[in-house]
Amino acid sequence: MSSDTPILSIRDLTVDFAPKSGRLPAVSNVSFDVTAGEMMCVVGESGSGKSVTALAIMGLLAADTAISGNILFEGRDITRLSRREWQKIRGRQIGMIFQEPMTSLNPVFTIGRQLVETIRHHERVSVRAARDRAVELLDMVGIPSPRSRLDDYPHQMSGGMRQRVMIAIALICSPRLLIADEPTTALDVTIQGQLLDLLNDLRSETGTAIMLITHNMGVVAEVADRVTVMYSGCVAEQAEVMQIFDHPAHPYTSGLMNCTPKLTVTSAQLNTIPGSMPNPAAAPPGCLFAPRCELAIDACSEGRPAQVNLTGNHSSACIRAEMLLGESAE
Ligand SMILES: Nc1ncnc2c1ncn2[C@@H]1O[C@H](COP(=O)(O)OP(=O)(O)OP(=O)(O)O)[C@@H](O)[C@H]1O
Ligand SMILES: [Mg+2]
Numbered sequence: 001m002s003s004d005t006p007i008l009s010i011r012d013l014t015v016d017f018a019p020k021s022g023r024l025p026a027v028s029n030v031s032f033d034v035t036a037g038e039m040m041c042v043v044g045e046s047g048s049g050k051s052v053t054a055l056a057i058m059g060l061l062a063a064d065t066a067i068s069g070n071i072l073f074e075g076r077d078i079t080r081l082s083r084r085e086w087q088k089i090r091g092r093q094i095g096m097i098f099q100e101p102m103t104s105l106n107p108v109f110t111i112g113r114q115l116v117e118t119i120r121h122h123e124r125v126s127v128r129a130a131r132d133r134a135v136e137l138l139d140m141v142g143i144p145s146p147r148s149r150l151d152d153y154p155h156q157m158s159g160g161m162r163q164r165v166m167i168a169i170a171l172i173c174s175p176r177l178l179i180a181d182e183p184t185t186a187l188d189v190t191i192q193g194q195l196l197d198l199l200n201d202l203r204s205e206t207g208t209a210i211m212l213i214t215h216n217m218g219v220v221a222e223v224a225d226r227v228t229v230m231y232s233g234c235v236a237e238q239a240e241v242m243q244i245f246d247h248p249a250h251p252y253t254s255g256l257m258n259c260t261p262k263l264t265v266t267s268a269q270l271n272t273i274p275g276s277m278p279n280p281a282a283a284p285p286g287c288l289f290a291p292r293c294e295l296a297i298d299a300c301s302e303g304r305p306a307q308v309n310l311t312g313n314h315s316s317a318c319i320r321a322e323m324l325l326g327e328s329a330e
Contacts, residue, residue, distance in 0.1 A: 006033035007177050007209045008057065012069035015052050019066040024280040024288075026052045028233045029069070031307075034177060037207045039200065041220045041241075043256065044230035047277055050213045053230075054179050057211075058096055059086035074176065092122060095170035095208075097163070099182040104166055105154040111138075111165050112150030115172075122173050137168040142198055160191035167198065174206065181213045196223050217260040221245060226313070229253050232277050232288040235307065239314040249316035249324050251293045287318070295320055 010032050016025035027049040034040045042050050055061050057071055059078065071079050078089060090096075098104050106114060115134035116127060125133070131150065138146035141164040154162055163183060170178055180199065184192040200223050203210050214220060220227055224241040229250065237250035248254045255273035275292035278284055284291055286301035293300065299319060307315045310325060318324065 006035050006072070007074060008034040008211070009072040009075075010053075010057070010069070011072070013053065013056060013071065014066075014068045015049075015056050015061065016066040022281075024233060024278070024283045026233050026280075027056065030230070030233075030235050031069075032228045032235065032238060034209045034211050036176070036209055037203060038225045039203055039210045039212060039223050040226045040228065041224035042211060042213045042228045042230060043215065043217060043220050044236075045215055045256075045273075045277060047232075048230040049233040050215075050230055051181055052233075054096065054181050054211070054213060057179060058090055058094065059083070060090075091175075092173040093176050095173070095175035095178045097166050097170050097178065097180040097183045099185055105162060107154050109153075110150065111152050111154065111157070115150070115165075115169060118169055119172055133172075134168075137171060138165070140171065140202075141165070141168045142194075143168075158191075159187050160195065163187065163195055164198070167195075167202070171202070171206075171208075175208060177209045177211065178202075179211045179213070182215070183212075184219070185214070185216075192219075193222070199223065217256050221260075229256065232283075234288065234304075235315075235317060236289065237314075237316045237318075238307075239310075240312065243312065243314050247314075247325055249310055249314060249321040250289075250318045251295050251320075251324070252289045252318075254324075255292075289318075295324075 010030060013027055013030045014025050015027040030053060042053065044050055056067055061067065067079060070077050073089060073094065078086060112131065112134055115137065116130040119125065119130040119133050134150060135146045138149060143149055143161060143164055184195045187195065196219065199210055202208060212223065220241065226240055227238065227244045228235055229237040229252065231252050236252045237244065244253060248257065259272050273292060278288050278291065284301065286303055287305050290296040290300040305317045305319050307317050308321050309315050310321060
């Protein structure tokens, strides 16, 4: 496979928890690719559909959820797989790290036991070999004196260390793709930076592609190769990271950038985009961002805007995208 062949290709993914209700689906017609070895960031405010997209890829949504579209993993449509077949991919070829490691680790078992059991669930190896592999993995994620930490319980570790353990567990099967859903949000800024560096290093060393979910444009600026901006279950804009920061082509993206926290600013001074996401039960007829958009014109209320392809791999779902690009080029 060439390096730019997508590992993951999502096409028109729609996830509707209440299809007959007339409410907006949690995820609507989302399409994006993640290519081998790249860091693709999915960014958007709370409730924009980031986690639901990740859960759909992992096959972790309830069986009665209405899901349409295609999720191609290494060219195979995994939405057509049986639960059993999906399970072979989940955790082996696609790893996932969740936001709060305390809820994913079992508090009554040591870190070593949890690693050893997971290793032995996937590979037929002795307990001794699994312990050696556990030490190797803890070392790889930057845990000092890993052998002595095997006997620690989760509560004996700091939040950052626990998240490193979760990354180690996700790496057990050397997945081709790692989905990290807000892996650093609950941690302080320094630890957040260290974990992002770790993910970046692992990506370069192992070639694992990473889909990193965040609501923070600062995180995007730090690590992303490419960015997918989501708003209200839809893709607002997609581009290489430099294009997004230098020439944003959706007012929502610019809004997110303006509210990125700076280390020198206290939380009382944080900007937010005025207004809130549309109520799924009473969505506006046109662009879902129009009611909050300073640049909205009458035409923005006439039907949902389609994705417009701009230069390179840049696309935007704003009818004024070309105008915005023209302005940023001046
Ligand atoms: N199991 C569910 N049943 C019904 N609605 C759901 C379910 N899970 C999520 N939703 C809804 O889907 C929408 C998208 O939620 P999602 O969790 O994907 O947001 P998010 O972008 O991950 O937000 P956050 O940044 O807060 O994690 C929300 O409106 C949420 O209330
Ligand atoms: Mg989420």
